[in-house]
Amino acid sequence: MMKGLAIACVFALAACGSGRNLVMERALEDLTEDILGGDAADDAPARALGRAEIEAANRPAILARLVGDSSVTVLYQATANGPYDSYISELGQTLVLHGHLVTGTRGLGYDLLSVATSRNDPVVRPTPLSNWPQTVNRTYEFPAFSAQGRMETYRCIFELGDASEAVILGRRHTGIEVSETCSGPDGTFENLHLVDPGSGLIWRSLQWTGPDVALIDLQIVAR
Incomplete structure (x- = not known):
């Protein structure tokens, strides 16, 4: 599925935005100044960025899009809270990553609040x-009309696939495709990862973040 894919990076997503907290607001202002140059960012049109420009920001960066949407966005690391890294886009959408696992989303239309997973995930x-491991268990938390969010636990089974590659902003990464089939209360979904077999680093993946959102195509640009 991943072989031969090369995606250009654009500052746009079709999904609607959500309210920002003060930390994210300040981080977004800082990133805008760093990337586009101060006040000029206010009127800057959406534009494509190359790898050199992204890496010049000297921040960890990822590409993300909702599967089925042709628009791709770049998100830069805004905060780090222990093992959790928050990434933010120019439009204020955020993804929270624990390693390479998406454990939180904001501004994609249906928020994922948190994910708890097996220690050996x-x-x-x-x-x-x-x-x-052969399997891991993950518990996803979604919004609900209660003091606690709605919790759903899935059992995910890993299956090794073929050797493959992904081209991310002109840089080629090779690895093994690993699929994971996850079963839980809302049925079954499948994630897909391109994994470096020696280090275990995941360069690209398609991940489920909820029953009412398309899979997220996540790619690592700068670590």
Whole structure:
């Protein structure tokens, strides 16, 4: 599925935005100044960015899009809270990553509040492919009309696939495709990862973040 894919990066997503907290608001202002140059960012049109420009920001960066949407956005690391990294786009959408696992979203139309997972989850902790477990359990939390969000637990089974590659902003990454089939109260979904077999690093993946949102195509640009 990933082989031969090369995607240009544009500052746009079709999904609607949501309210920002003060930390994210300040981070977004800082990033806008860094990337586009101060007040000029206010009137700057959406434009494509190349790898050199993204890396010049000297911040970890990812590309993301909703599957089925042709628009792709770049998100820069805004905050780090222990093992959790928050990434923010120019439009204020945010993704929270624990390792490479998406554990929170804001501004994609249906928020994912949190994800708790098995301690040996290789999507969270880079693990040589030969040491990946057969299964992990993940509990997803979604908004609900109660003091606590709606919690759903899924059992995910990993299956190794073929050697493959992804071209991310002109840079080629090779690895093994690993699919994970997750079963829980709302049925079954499938994630897909391109994994470096030696280090266990995941360069690209398609991930489920809720029953009412398309899979997120997540790609690593700068670490």
